[in-house]
Amino acid sequence: MEFNICSIDDTTKLGIKIGKLLNPGDIVCLTGDLGTGKTHITKGIALGLDIHENITSPTFTIVNEYEEGRLKLYHFDVYRVNDPDEIYAIGFDDYIFSDGVSIIEWANYIEEILPKDFLHINIEKDFNNGDNYRKITLTSYGERYDYIKELEI
Template structure:
């Protein structure tokens, strides 16, 4: 499933609408270059889950937890993880195999330790189509994510 987005507001809307569809235990893996909007879509997902906290990228702490919405959210940023053992040391399996929604920015850095069932979201820029243009591609791995067929901006 692909979406062409031409502004930050639509990136957030896509995230909000996805957040409304998510279920306990869902794992969202985000990939894309620096500055493409991984944290923006995460902020939207949090809003869709009913979380109104200030969502920040946990670049230095690896994970931020939010539990003020309809589902708990574990937000990972593994950009600085150089060895999968680092992520295991924080109890990664306990986080992602819980009833919380887990969002993993830079998931490609730890793909060898990710479960088979997940929702992968890749975000790409194309400046030839405008400064804020993004192509957002969603790929569902596992039947639990069939609901993304209902996703709209």
């Protein structure tokens, strides 16, 4: 599925709709260049999970945990991970195979250790339409995420 978004608010709204559809144990992998909106869509997903805490990118801590919503949220940023052993050391498997939702920013950096089933969200700047425009592509890997086809904006 592909969405053309023209503002941060629209990115957040799309995230909210995705978050409302997510189930226990879901894994969302985010990719895209710096500044494309990975954290903004994560903020929307958190709102869709009824999490109203301030969502920040865990760039230096690798993972932030949010437990107040409909489901727990584990928000990873693996941009600075140099070796998969680093992420295993924090209990990566315990997070992603739990009943919470895991969101992994820069997931392409750890492709070799991702499970085979996940929802991939790629965000690209659409320079043809202006600085705020984004093309957001959702791809489900595994039948588990086929429900995402119900998403409408």
